Amino acid sequence: MSETTGQQGEEGAGKRLALNLGIYTLARIGLVVVIAALIVGVAQLVNVDVPLIVAALFAVIVAMPLSLTLFKKLRARVNADIAVVDAKRRQDKAQLRARLRGGEDEG
16 A cells, blocks of 8 residues: 555656646746746837847846746745756666576665
């Protein structure tokens, strides 16, 4: 019973990782869009024509370090989920190697 519960928790970690990674990615893309819109908007206010691609490139450059501070909690959740999934992967790999050597499954 505990093995099934453990497997469900680890599978849940994979789903949680996908969800948190999706949210983090969308937040970063949204930040780039907002910054690009600000650049274009400010440029129009001062009667300067800024191509959208230039605004987008500057937005990406500005958003990279800004997202590290603004989305710190999201990034921490993604990192924690990655650690859980990675530990599960290492455990499964060790169990497979033990089986291939002919040892008992210690899981």
